[in-house]
Amino acid sequence: MRWGRFRIITFLMVSLLAVSWAMAQGQSASITPGFPELPQEVQATLDDLLSLARKSYDYFLAANPSRYQEANQRFHKLLGDLNKRVGADLFEKVHNFPGQRIEKNLIMIAKDRADHPESYEELVEMYGKWHDHVDGRRVAEPRVRGPMPVRSVHMCEKYRLAWECLLLEPPSAAVGFMQFLDPVVTEALRRIASEGSVPVLVLRCRYRCGKVMRYQGPILETLSIVGSETALLGLLDCVPVPAKGEFLTEDEEVVRDLICMFLAGTAREGEYRLRGHKWSLAANWRRVMAHFPREGLTEEQKEFFDQVKAVQEKNKDLLDQYDSRKK
Numbered sequence: 001m002r003w004g005r006f007r008i009i010t011f012l013m014v015s016l017l018a019v020s021w022a023m024a025q026g027q028s029a030s031i032t033p034g035f036p037e038l039p040q041e042v043q044a045t046l047d048d049l050l051s052l053a054r055k056s057y058d059y060f061l062a063a064n065p066s067r068y069q070e071a072n073q074r075f076h077k078l079l080g081d082l083n084k085r086v087g088a089d090l091f092e093k094v095h096n097f098p099g100q101r102i103e104k105n106l107i108m109i110a111k112d113r114a115d116h117p118e119s120y121e122e123l124v125e126m127y128g129k130w131h132d133h134v135d136g137r138r139v140a141e142p143r144v145r146g147p148m149p150v151r152s153v154h155m156c157e158k159y160r161l162a163w164e165c166l167l168l169e170p171p172s173a174a175v176g177f178m179q180f181l182d183p184v185v186t187e188a189l190r191r192i193a194s195e196g197s198v199p200v201l202v203l204r205c206r207y208r209c210g211k212v213m214r215y216q217g218p219i220l221e222t223l224s225i226v227g228s229e230t231a232l233l234g235l236l237d238c239v240p241v242p243a244k245g246e247f248l249t250e251d252e253e254v255v256r257d258l259i260c261m262f263l264a265g266t267a268r269e270g271e272y273r274l275r276g277h278k279w280s281l282a283a284n285w286r287r288v289m290a291h292f293p294r295e296g297l298t299e300e301q302k303e304f305f306d307q308v309k310a311v312q313e314k315n316k317d318l319l320d321q322y323d324s325r326k327k
Contacts, residue, residue: 042086052071054203055207076169083110102202105197123163127150164197183218189201204219205219216258220235224263224285240255257272264311265279265282279322282319283320283322286323
């Protein structure tokens with residue numbers, strides 16, 4: 001009896017999460033079950049921020065510095081506007097909302113950036129340019145020039161919203177350095193590994209341009225490290241689906257293979273595979289997926305879910321080996 005009740009509760013919780021993900025792809029946040037109703041001006045500001053975030057790499061890849069600097073400044077202005085338009089009562093409701101929504105992240109980022117601008121300035125100053133150092137340490141007579149490795153003091157919840165903002169915003173020269181030349185932002189979020197970052201990681205993965213292995217790969221790995229049902233929904237939401245009558249691009253096929261690799265140890269055809277201790281990630285995902293209700297997924301996600309389960313079965317011996325090491 002208890003087990004049956006547990007399955008019902010789990011199904012309801014996952015269904016709510018799945019609805020939240022679906023709603024986040026373009027429908028109004030105000031009609032999402034449990035999410036606070038947003039005033040029109042707040043929703044309009046959020047829509048403008050999301051539009052800039054989705055197009056941010058178009059600006060950067062256009063190699064027009066004035067254009068992407070302008071987009072970066074507009075993003076910051078919109079965050080300031082959002083913080084002013086979200087009153088204390090609404091902020092409290094959004095803060096207490098238990099689900100995962102990109103709108104929630106943006107509202108939290110806007111307030112955090114207004115309250116703690118020094119955190120953002122600190123990260124850009126330290127990681128947004130080349131430093132003269134050897135093995136991560138500054139030296140009087142520089143012999144090596146390179147990006148500053150992420151310091152442990154910045155791999156914590158205190159800086160999480162700042163890192164999320166830096167991942168979403170249109171890249172200025174400094175932020176573009178952090179996102180492209182040295183993906184320090186993704187590295188920091190991977191070390192923090194917070195379930196709260198899932199909506200930000202999903203949006204950036206879905207609208208990322210550039211080399212898949214360099215940019216989307218680390219984002220998918222970060223989601224895989226989080227290792228929760230919410231992160232699983234996020235990974236499934238990153239699975240590219242071809243438009244009707246069309247085929248996936250080569251890059252989209254790579255993204256599908258990478259997601260399968262993180263969930264099952266190898267890609268469907270075995271071209272990509274985890275190495276060493278990282279098999280423990282796939283072993284964890286096998287446990288999560290074993291009791292994960294499929295009812296709230298789209299038909300395309302169900303198909304991919306079953307493909308991953310088949311690969312997990314094929315890799316059963318290795319997954320058993322790394323699963324037993326954690327016991």
